[in-house]
Amino acid sequence: MIxxxxxxxxxxxxxxxxxxxxxxxxxxxxxxxxxxxxxxVAIADAILSDIPYQSAMRYWGNKYPxxxxxxxxxxxxxxxxxxxxPYNSWGNGSAMxxxxxxxxxxxxxxxxxxxxxxxxxxxxxxxxxxxxxxxAAAIFLTRQGTSKSDLKNYIEEQFNYDLNxxxxxxxxSYGFDESCQGTIPQSIVCYLESTSFEDTIRLAVSLGGDxxxxxxxxxxxxxxxxxxxxxxxxYDAAMKALPSDALKIVTEFVECYQ
Numbered sequence: 347m348i349x350x351x352x353x354x355x356x357x358x359x360x361x362x363x364x365x366x367x368x369x370x371x372x373x374x375x376x377x378x379x380x381x382x383x384x385x386x387v388a389i390a391d392a393i394l395s396d397i398p399y400q401s402a403m404r405y406w407g408n409k410y411p412x413x414x415x416x417x418x419x420x421x422x423x424x425x426x427x428x429x430x431x432p433y434n435s436w437g438n439g440s441a442m443x444x445x446x447x448x449x450x451x452x453x454x455x456x457x458x459x460x461x462x463x464x465x466x467x468x469x470x471x472x473x474x475x476x477x478x479x480x481x482a483a484a485i486f487l488t489r490q491g492t493s494k495s496d497l498k499n500y501i502e503e504q505f506n507y508d509l510n511x512x513x514x515x516x517x518x519s520y521g522f523d524e525s526c527q528g529t530i531p532q533s534i535v536c537y538l539e540s541t542s543f544e545d546t547i548r549l550a551v552s553l554g555g556d557x558x559x560x561x562x563x564x565x566x567x568x569x570x571x572x573x574x575x576x577x578x579x580x581y582d583a584a585m586k587a588l589p590s591d592a593l594k595i596v597t598e599f600v601e602c603y604q
Contacts, residue, residue: 347386347599348576348584349543349569350445350562354382355584357551357561358414364554366517372547372580378414379587381407381421382562385443387592389464390599393450400430400467403443410589415558418524424468432470438529440469440478442559445566448485449603457486469526477526480505481563484534489570494538507531513539513549520553529556533563540564543574 359376384406392402407417407425417425421439424430447460461482465475480501487497498509509531516532523529532553540546546568550561568574585593 347390347445347449347566347569347596348581348604350386350442350566351379351383351588351596352569352576352580352584353547353550353561353563353565354380354386354442354558355587356547356565356580357558360551360557361415361559364522364557366552366554368548368552370548370551372544373583377583377587379584379592380415380558381413381417381439382442382559383588384410384413384592385439386445386562387588387595389443390446391595392464393446394595394598394602398467399464403467404430406592409591421468430467432466432468434471434474435469436471436473436477436526437469437524438477438526438556438559438563440465440474441481441526441530441533442562444478444482445485445569446599446603448482448489448566448570449599451486454483454486457482473526476505477530480507480530481533481566484537484567485570488537488567489572491572498534498538501534507534509535509538511535513553517553520555522555524556524559529560529563533560534567536560536564537567537571540568540574543568543571543576544580546574547580 359374388402388406392399420433451457458479461479465478536549546564550564551557
């Protein structure tokens with residue numbers, strides 16, 4: 347989940363000021379955590395406290411109702427209603443928050459089942475569930491040492507995502523897209539093409555799309571690669587941006603599961 351938080355933090359400065367420049371500045375005065383991080387912390391808290399994902403997301407979302415960039419309108423209404431129901435979303439919110447699940451459980455089928463549970467309380471559309479499961483599986487398999495080529499084959503076969511493109515080829519025409527369909531393949535390819543953690547984040551942000559979330563998702567996979575090292579400057583800056591209670595959850599989760 348550290349990779350997800352860092353990706354969110356770095357990408358946040360470019361969510362509404364998008365860039366196609368690979369050599370963008372990694373940390374700026376605009377860099378901050380967004381709803382991606384708040385909900386990632388919520389999933390981690392649910393696991394640590396053994397409470398329903400829905401309860402944890404509503405607690406953290408209502409405790410921090412105005413993160414940088416805000417929440418989507420449907421999710422905001424879901425947070426505020428006294429009797430929340432899934433709203434059939436296919437947005438990438440289900441995938442941005444799923445990373446703790448891939449670290450907390452040691453069986454792929456359990457990871458997929460928990461990813462579905464974490465998604466369907468809001469993102470009950472099949473694409474929303476599929477996006478969360480695909481990213482959870484990608485993280486889990488990567489931390490198990492699965493090669494990039496085998497990971498690509500698995501994701502294509504199991505989730506029917508087309509990963510046969512390059513970031514350079516799609517960058518000129520790629521635009522803002524909040525759907526799982528339009529961001530999950532791109533996030534995975536950012537990792538597949540990358541040579542390091544930082545490279546993954548640079549590829550993700552320089553697509554010029556939903557920068558914080560694509561970097562969050564891609565970063566969550568890259569963190570699981572044991573050959574990738576997270577730069578200390580990025581780690582320190584992102585952790586400093588966390589509220590103290592969120593940092594406490596992150597610290598406890600990493601100690602327990604990572």
